[in-house]
Amino acid sequence: MTLNTRQPTGAVPYPLVLLEGEEFAGKSWMLAELSASDKVGRTFWLDLAEGAGDEYGSIDGARYELIEHDGRWSTILGQVAAARDEAQRAADAGEKPVVLGIDTVTAEWDIHKAYVDMRARRRDLKSGKLVDNPDAEVVIGSDLWTIANDRHRELMQILKTFPGIAVMTAQGTEVAVNDASGNPTGEKKWRVDAQKKVGFDATVWVRMKRSEPPTIIGARSRHIHVRPGSDDPIVIPDLTLEALVFDILKCEPAKAHVRDLPSQLDIADMAAIASVATTRELVNEAWELAQDIEVLDCVTDSGETIRTILQTQASVITAAEIEAAKVGA
Numbered sequence: 001m002t003l004n005t006r007q008p009t010g011a012v013p014y015p016l017v018l019l020e021g022e023e024f025a026g027k028s029w030m031l032a033e034l035s036a037s038d039k040v041g042r043t044f045w046l047d048l049a050e051g052a053g054d055e056y057g058s059i060d061g062a063r064y065e066l067i068e069h070d071g072r073w074s075t076i077l078g079q080v081a082a083a084r085d086e087a088q089r090a091a092d093a094g095e096k097p098v099v100l101g102i103d104t105v106t107a108e109w110d111i112h113k114a115y116v117d118m119r120a121r122r123r124d125l126k127s128g129k130l131v132d133n134p135d136a137e138v139v140i141g142s143d144l145w146t147i148a149n150d151r152h153r154e155l156m157q158i159l160k161t162f163p164g165i166a167v168m169t170a171q172g173t174e175v176a177v178n179d180a181s182g183n184p185t186g187e188k189k190w191r192v193d194a195q196k197k198v199g200f201d202a203t204v205w206v207r208m209k210r211s212e213p214p215t216i217i218g219a220r221s222r223h224i225h226v227r228p229g230s231d232d233p234i235v236i237p238d239l240t241l242e243a244l245v246f247d248i249l250k251c252e253p254a255k256a257h258v259r260d261l262p263s264q265l266d267i268a269d270m271a272a273i274a275s276v277a278t279t280r281e282l283v284n285e286a287w288e289l290a291q292d293i294e295v296l297d298c299v300t301d302s303g304e305t306i307r308t309i310l311q312t313q314a315s316v317i318t319a320a321e322i323e324a325a326k327v328g329a
Contacts, residue, residue, distance in 0.1 A: 011255045012221070014097065015245055016159050018199060020170040020192045021208030027169040028052040029059070030208075031101040034241040036061030040165065041096035044083045046076070049107035050169075064101070073111060073151060074292060080158050087164035097253045098164035105194045106171040108155065112148035112195075116140050119147075123281060143282070147289055152195045154293055160201055161258045165245055170194040172207060204249060206239070214239040216248075223250050271300040274309040283314050 019027045028050060035043035036059070043064035047053035053066045067083065069075045080100070087098035102108065120140045124130045130138070159166045170192050177187040190207075192199060199205055204219040216234040218226045225231060236248075245251050270290055277283040290296040290306045297305050304312075 009257070011257055012223075012249060012251045013203065013259050014162060014164055014256045015166070015203040015249055015251055016162065016201065017165070017167045017241065017244065018170065018192075018202035018205045019167060019208060019241075020172040020194075020205070022173060022210050023171065025208035025210050027208050028056060028103050030241050031103060031167055031169065032056040032059045032062045032064060034099060034101075034165075034167070034245075035064035037242040039096065039242060039246055040099050041090050042086065043099040043101065044086075045101045045103060046080065046083075047103055048076075049110070050103045053103065064099075073115070076108075076111075077151075077154060077158075077292070080155060084158050084162055087162060091163045091253075094254075097256070099167065100159075100162060100164065101167045102155075102159070102169065104169045104171060105198055106169075109152065109193075109195045112151050115151070116144040116148045119144055119285065126281075143285070147285060149195070150289060151292060156198075156201050163258050165241075165251075167241065168194075168198065168202065170198065204244065206244070207233070213237040216244075219249070221249050224248060267295050267298045267300055267306070270295050270298075270306050271302070271304075271309060274306050274313065277310060277313045278317070280314070280317055283310055283317065286310055 019030060021027060031045065032052075034040060035045075044067050045053050045064045046067045046069070053064075056062060057064065057066075067079045069079050080102075083098070083100045087100065090096070090098050117138065117140060120138050121130065124136065124138055129136050159168065171194075172190060172192045174188045175191045177185045177189050179185050199218075202220075204221065204224070205217040207215045207217050209215075213235050214237075216224060216226060216236065216239075218233075224234065226234060270286075270293070273289070274286050277286045287296070287310050290310070296307050299305055300309070302309075
């Protein structure tokens with residue numbers, strides 16, 4: 001294989017901002033405030049279980065638009081993709097950068113947790129476990145957590161390659177530290193209540209507390225130096241998202257670019273998942289996942305579609321069940 005390389009441009013990419021912290025610390029307010037900036041274009045606000053979107057529209061100068069959805073993940077993801085497409089159109093036309101705010105990714109992860117919990121309960125009802133003991137513990141298996149993480153990654157893939165300014169809000173708080181036996185140690189640590197990798201995915205991470213100024217925890221930027229174990233987090237009184245994006249990160253829309261990232265779940269991955277679906281439950285779950293990421297009718301390297309692979313797996317399972325019934329008779 002020929003080695004392909006290029007010289008770095010030095011341009012600052014469009015940022016993905018994580019605003020996390022205590023309740024009522026001003027995270028949503030900062031998002032609304034950014035929409036009033038004359039440096040940004042259209043601002044889209046995806047309100048997930050927060051409810052501040054309507055009221056904060058009365059903040060002086062705020063001019064964002066609320067994204068409507070019915071609560072279904074496919075609808076939410078579709079609306080985010082549509083916002084991405086509008087941001088790309090604006091960037092291609094040389095317009096001011098589009099802003100997309102997700103308020104909150106805490107609620108987004110809760111959607112996936114509720115989904116896989118429901119799937120686990122459905123399994124246990126079918127197996128009779130919950131019929132025999134309605135109070136039995138429902139264990140969410142690793143295969144279901146894989147589905148939850150795959151759904152989350154689809155959103156993050158859009159946000160990390162968003163051709164504009166993307167902002168995620170999240171809840172954060174101090175939690176007690178337990179030892180290996182589950183006993184409290186008396187120590188506390190800060191935890192962001194969201195999918196565990198959101199901090200890694202963000203370009204810049206800001207912590208908000210009610211009694212302290214905003215603090216930049218870290219940034220993937222040559223203009224902000226926060227070295228873990230060496231530099232203290234940067235405390236900036238009266239920090240605004242406008243100042244963070246344009247003055248501190250020094251993002252210049254005319255030169256900015258999106259991060260060049262490969263898809264984290266492609267057709268080959270989905271084909272592999274489909275080919276090892278050896279139970280009806282796994283076939284149904286793979287089918288729903290393929291629908292969610294819109295690859296059900298995509299053609300794989302073998303020439304088959306994901307749909308065909310799953311239908312074949314279902315036929316094999318049905319044939320095995322018929323054969324087992326004959327033997328049992």
